[in-house]
Amino acid sequence: MGELQSALDALAAEDARSLAPRDQLDEIRALLEARNRIDAQLALRVRAAELQQAADDDGAASMQSWLRGHGRLSPAAAGRLVRNGRVLDHLPALAEAFSAGAVSAEQVAVVAPVAKEERRAAALDQGLDLSELDHVFATVAATQHVQQLARVVQHYLARLDPDGPEPDPTEERGLTLSEFSDGTVAIRGQLDAMGGEKVKAALESIVQADRPKGDRRTRAQQLADALVQLADNQLASGDLPFLRTVKPTVVVTVRGTDLLDEATGPATATGAFGSLLSAAKARQLACDGSIVPVLIDEHGMPLDVGRSKRVVPPHIRKAVELRDEACVFAGCGAPKHWCDVHHLVHWVFGGETSLANSALLCERHHTKVHHGFRVHRDPGGRWRTYRPDGTEILIGTPLLA
Structure with a gap:
């Protein structure tokens, strides 16, 4: 570890911008390979620590929780690291390619479903050679794009049990909304294949319908705007289920003095879910919304609530x-x-x-x-x-x- 730290210190001391373009690309390629090798050793050690129940030494319930707390990883990243370590137990050829730097942690995660216990059992029941499959996946991962690897894995899993029941799509879906201190919301999640197709079709219809001249938005910005527009359309339609006895809507609370002040007024309005908004944003929402006047006493307690207008x-x-x-x-x-x-x-x-x-x-x-x-x-x-x-x-x- 000391030698590794010294090598990283020496690398950090170099002036990256002084390199010629060809040298830049060669070093980036070498760094990617080195990162793969480090990720492989990290996954192997996390797996060893999991088998030893080492997390208990720091009072953590699992390696996943230890990685979140001590490694400051997101739940998704910690979970993937733990799963990758488990996968390598059953796919030694893939583990070897990973350790050699030819395969990335992302590719190992793509192959991970193959190594689930029930799928390994199904492969054995059908007389499939697991070691041969391991070499196939390792070869594809080392030579093809991650999208092609994903198609190979999907093809294999679909034919592993062609007559079995369709999986419950809800088991493959997950979505988390994390709010930062400035009210920004980070969206993380995954969808099953069909659910993903539906969402992509809905978003793409909005992206392609709204392409104004001079649009310089990135693809990511276009999709994010389309998601917000989709929510706007649904809220405006009035067809959503009731939320706490009322139709769901965007609710913003702002003092009358801030609303009447022409200044931007940052962090003076509050959304229903706790987000802090500017008075300017509240005025924008108020252009085409409803107003409910509330009279507040000197202690901040409501005295009178008027009718929605x-x-x-x-x-x-x-x-x-x-x-x-x-x-x-x-x-x-x-x-x-x-x-x-x-x-x-x-x-x-x-x-x-x-x-x-x-x-x-x-x-x-x-x-x-x-x-x-x-x-x-x-x-x-x-x-x-x-x-x-x-x-x-x-x-x-x-x-x-």
């Missing part, structure tokens, strides 16, 4: 949809059922809830106009969009005279 009534929204048809932000055109009704002059600052003071904007562009951008409808009925510096966003190149 819809800011944009249905007949105004219908009129705005008929006039605008889609998001009016330059180059967008997202469909009307994805859009909020934006107050050009916000109602908290005296703007009327009227057709003349309204515009359809999708979520992304509704956010933009609450953070410096502006949309304006000229006397000829044409929507124009302006950047925070006052310059207009023009679509297309004007024809030369």
Whole structure:
């Protein structure tokens, strides 16, 4: 271990940016191989520690919990490391390739389902040679992309018990929503094959339908926006099951003074699930939402709760949809059922809830106009969009005279 630490210290002392491009790639390849070898030894040692019940020495219930606490790994990463160690017990050829650096920890995780006890038993019942299968998987892992390895594993598992019952898809699904201190939510999970196909189809339909000109979002950003839009569509449809006797909706609490202040007002509003939002975001949500006034006494206790009042009534929204048809932000055109009704002059600052003071904007562009951008409808009925510096966003190149 001392030699390994010294080698890493020497590597860290090098100036990586001084290397030529070819040398960069060669060193990256060498580092990937070294990482695989280290990951292999880590998995083997975690397995040995698990067999020794070593975690109990630190008062932990299992190696997985020890890795979460002492290694600061996520539950998913800790679980994969423990499973990989168990897999190597039954697939020595794969373990050898892993230790040699030819196979990655991710590839071992892909092969892991093959080594489950019931599947090894099924293979033996059918007269399959486990050592031969081990060499096949090791060879594919060492020579093919991880996607091809996954297809080989899926093909094998599907034919291992072709007449058996279909697995319960819910057993293969898991989803966790982790919230950070700033309200950002991290999504982690996995789906069975069919569930994944359904989700991908739904998200892809939204991604492909909303491709405005000049869209510089990454693929990951497009999918994330599509997921939020999917939630928006469902919440707006009113077809979701009741939540605590009321229709599910986004609930934000903000003081009236913060709502009326034109400043951004960071961390002054609170979501129903505890997220801290800015007053600017609360005003954006209030453009096309409902308001429930609550009178609070000096001790913060509610004295009176008023009736919910819809800011944009249905007949105004219908009129705005008929006039605008889609998001009016330059180059967008997202469909009307994805859009909020934006107050050009916000109602908290005296703007009327009227057709003349309204515009359809999708979520992304509704956010933009609450953070410096502006949309304006000229006397000829044409929507124009302006950047925070006052310059207009023009679509297309004007024809030369």
